[in-house]
Amino acid sequence: MxxxxxxxxxxxxxxxxxxxxxxxxxxxxxxxxxxxRLVAEQMAAKxxxxxxxxxxxxxxxQWHTYWPGTNDTGFPLQTEIEVHPQIAAAGDLLWPxxxxxxxxxxxxxxxxEDHMTVLLPxxxxxxxxxxxxxxxxxxxxxxxxxxxxxxxxxxxxxxxPISDAIGRPSPQTAAIFERARSRLPQPITDSDPVTIxxxxxxxxxxxxxxxxxxxxxxxxxxxxxxLLRDGQAEGQTLTIEFRESNDPIxxxxxxxxxxxxxxxxxxxxxxxxxxxxxxxxxxxxSSFTGDR
Amino acid sequence: xxxxxxxxxxxxxxxxxxxxxxxxxxxxxxxHQHEQKDAAPQRAxxxxxxxxxxxxxxxxxxxxxxxxxxxxxxxxxxxTEGNKHTLSDSLNAGKIVVLEWFNPTCPYVVSHYTKSxxxxxxxxxxxxxxxxxxxxxxxSDRTGDSTLNETTRKKxxxxxxxxxxxxxxVGLAYGSKNTPTMVVIAADGTIAYGGGIDNNGSFSKPDPTxxxxxxxxxxxAGSHVETGFAKPYGCAVKYSRK
Numbered sequence: 001m002x003x004x005x006x007x008x009x010x011x012x013x014x015x016x017x018x019x020x021x022x023x024x025x026x027x028x029x030x031x032x033x034x035x036x037r038l039v040a041e042q043m044a045a046k047x048x049x050x051x052x053x054x055x056x057x058x059x060x061x062q063w064h065t066y067w068p069g070t071n072d073t074g075f076p077l078q079t080e081i082e083v084h085p086q087i088a089a090a091g092d093l094l095w096p097x098x099x100x101x102x103x104x105x106x107x108x109x110x111x112x113e114d115h116m117t118v119l120l121p122x123x124x125x126x127x128x129x130x131x132x133x134x135x136x137x138x139x140x141x142x143x144x145x146x147x148x149x150x151x152x153x154x155x156x157x158x159x160x161p162i163s164d165a166i167g168r169p170s171p172q173t174a175a176i177f178e179r180a181r182s183r184l185p186q187p188i189t190d191s192d193p194v195t196i197x198x199x200x201x202x203x204x205x206x207x208x209x210x211x212x213x214x215x216x217x218x219x220x221x222x223x224x225x226x227l228l229r230d231g232q233a234e235g236q237t238l239t240i241e242f243r244e245s246n247d248p249i250x251x252x253x254x255x256x257x258x259x260x261x262x263x264x265x266x267x268x269x270x271x272x273x274x275x276x277x278x279x280x281x282x283x284x285x286s287s288f289t290g291d292r
Numbered sequence: 293x294x295x296x297x298x299x300x301x302x303x304x305x306x307x308x309x310x311x312x313x314x315x316x317x318x319x320x321x322x323x324h325q326h327e328q329k330d331a332a333p334q335r336a337x338x339x340x341x342x343x344x345x346x347x348x349x350x351x352x353x354x355x356x357x358x359x360x361x362x363x364x365x366x367x368x369x370x371x372t373e374g375n376k377h378t379l380s381d382s383l384n385a386g387k388i389v390v391l392e393w394f395n396p397t398c399p400y401v402v403s404h405y406t407k408s409x410x411x412x413x414x415x416x417x418x419x420x421x422x423x424x425x426x427x428x429x430x431x432s433d434r435t436g437d438s439t440l441n442e443t444t445r446k447k448x449x450x451x452x453x454x455x456x457x458x459x460x461x462v463g464l465a466y467g468s469k470n471t472p473t474m475v476v477i478a479a480d481g482t483i484a485y486g487g488g489i490d491n492n493g494s495f496s497k498p499d500p501t502x503x504x505x506x507x508x509x510x511x512x513a514g515s516h517v518e519t520g521f522a523k524p525y526g527c528a529v530k531y532s533r534k
Contacts, residue, residue: 073527
């Protein structure tokens with residue numbers, strides 16, 4: 001569990017329902033401004049399977065929580081995960097893309113409003129036996145803000161039976177996962193309509209179907225020089241100036257193809273050696289031959 | 293606020309500091325047309341005069357990281373007890389000045405005053421011989437209320453004043469986005485450090501690196517401040533939402 005928190009004011013710990021067999025475990029407290037629950041995609045899991053668990057927050061109107069990226073203020077969700085017995089392992093969390101909010105003076109954060117749903121993969125060991133039960137416990141804390149901010153926390157658990165009869169997710173459960181997955185960024189492939197070029201300290205991202213573009217840098221990305229100014233643009237081109245650093249440029253690109261629809265891509269620049277991309281190859285070739 | 297006479301040894305250190313940093317001062321002020329005034333006739337051990345930049349009129353935040361190494365902006369603000377403080381007065385007295393953006397309701401600030409004693413410990417460590425420590429509240433809402441801040445100041449046994457900046461003019465000029473945000477100004481008027489108080493934004497480090505303490509110690513020793521900027525953490529400064 002968390003070491004003694006250094007935060008002085010009341011941490012609202014809800015009365016948790018002890019882990020129940022089934023798809024959901026959620027807190028009873030209505031005091032939280034961001035209310036979490038654990039939702040398993042299926043009622044049970046087979047040996048060798050990866051079962052997805054949603055850490056699904058319902059956020060009170062006009063409040064927001066934070067994405068783990070480059071923010072001026074805010075504190076993103078922190079989790080401690082325990083799995084018992086050791087017949088399953090929890091993998092890395094998958095984060096949906098956020099949106100930008102900024103104040104009139106220029107304070108900029110990447111946040112979630114209404115919902116924040118983080119996906120946790122739970123991989124069941126091949127050696128798990130039918131009839132066993134996996135208990136997943138998640139301790140978490142997060143900052144939720146309106147104008148003032150409150151640090152909240154919860155401890156939730158969920159029990160997953162190991163069974164052949166895994167059933168199908170309910171429509172409500174399926175909707176939670178579909179909504180979360182629709183906001184997961186994907187790596188750029190050669191068939192995606194995105195090109196990236198670098199000139200000096202600036203990166204230019206171009207997408208011909210775009211009406212609008214935005215870039216959300218990760219926490220450990222090479223830092224932009226002026227993210228407020230450069231991080232979003234109307235049209236097909238987004239040019240962002242970065243400060244000098246040895247770190248790669250990491251984050252998420254959002255490409256709006258209409259006022260309400262967008263494509264989401266993970267950005268890793270320069271590309272890693274084992275992820276050749278047409279653009280990177282073209283750049284290498286052109287610099288080698290001197291062509292522009 | 294009172295101007296104390298610097299002790300002779302301190303004056304020597306300050307004079308040496310000014311001599312070393314004059315070239316930097318000239319570079320930093322390339323965009324500010326000014327002349328270093330000759331100090332008016334001075335008595336022995338009397339103060340020197342530092343030329344600061346004028347506070348810019350702005351409605352958007354400066355970039356604090358880009359202000360490090362540049363000349364500080366002069367300002368006059370009134371504290372929660374009704375006393376006026378002018379930055380150049382403290383610098384002219386040969387002191388290092390620390391600015392600490394403050395909000396009595398921000399959980400991060402609360403933690404630094406109640407779970408640990410980060411700011412109060414440093415204020416006590418340096419005393420007021422060499423360092424002037426000023427908290428500034430740039431909030432325009434109830435968190436900037438004078439009574440609330442003064443009550444909290446007493447409750448937390450703060451030895452340093454809380455200056456009120458309700459228009460946010462000083463906060464915006466210094467690019468302060470968070471509480472706490474720290475600015476350390478050397479006695480020659482150069483911004484020596486700007487950014488977070490330490491590297492402990494998640495409150496999980498048992499032994500955090502306190503950038504402000506490191507900067508002040510370096511300035512007092514006449515040596516280079518290695519880390520001029522570290523990303524601040526904390527609640528948003530409550531500027532007017534208009």
